[in-house]
Amino acid sequence: MRTIRTLTVAAAVIATLPTLAAAQRGRDFKDAWFWGIKTGGLSIANENGGGVQAPIVGGDWLITRTHGGVYMAASEAFFSQHALTIIDPNFPVDSGFRRISLKNLRRFDVLAMGYPGEYKKWHPYVGAGFTLAEIASVRAEGAFSNIDQVTFTRALIDDGKVAFSPVFMGGAQYRLTYFSIFGQLSLSPAQKHFLLSNGKAWNFGYEIGFRYNLSSSVDREN
Secondary structure, three states: OHHHHHHHHHHHHHHHHHHHHHHHHHOOOOOEEEEEEEEEEEEEEOOOOOEEEEEEEEEEEEEEOOOEEEEEEEEEEEEEEEEEEEOOOOOOOOOOEEEEEEEEEEEEEEEEEEOOOOOOOEEEEEEEEEEEEEEEEEEEOOOOOOHHHHHHHHHHHHHHOEEEEEEEEEEEEEEOOOOEEEEEEEEEEOOOOOOOOOOOOEEEEEEEEEEEEEEEOOOOOO
16 A cells, blocks of 8 residues: 555656646746745854855745845854853953854855846846844853853853854846756955854855745736
8 A cells, every 4th residue: 555655646747747737837937935945154253263065954045026125044054163252351361261162153144135137048137134143052161160150151152152243245047848957156354253253254165956936926916
């Protein structure tokens, strides 16, 4: 029975492909809702101030109108590194440094988009908006000698594990038969209080993926 159900589902998917292809081919880039998945990398600073590349995966939602639209995305970058802070707030000069373990970064982006030019299959785009970034796991290392050290470190983590920052994007999308492929670059200033900044002024991202034109963003009956 399980085999029969599997074959039935596979047959249904195969039978649907021509319909999906026709729908994708018949819809324009403008006045559309695109759902997509993406992968790429995020350039961030390590604890020594140098750059490292963190792999990133996520999904996005692109709404297009004639000359502008809206872009929203959720993604996660995968890495493991450290930030440094003083051990004792009461003796900051000679207390030494405490390592704070940082693992993975979750982002949610919202941008206003513009679509310069109009081409048959190529569709360049630019955008500007905001990104909300949160470090998925933050853990202070080493021993604590008194309650002041615990309170100081906990407050530092609570204040520095989340950042809200402007973000700028540029990219292009190309329409194929079944779906559209895209590539894009993003740039956002690093917030000084953010634990992941480590002295780096900007974070740079690069992503590729594919999107499917789900439906029109305009009610055609009105």
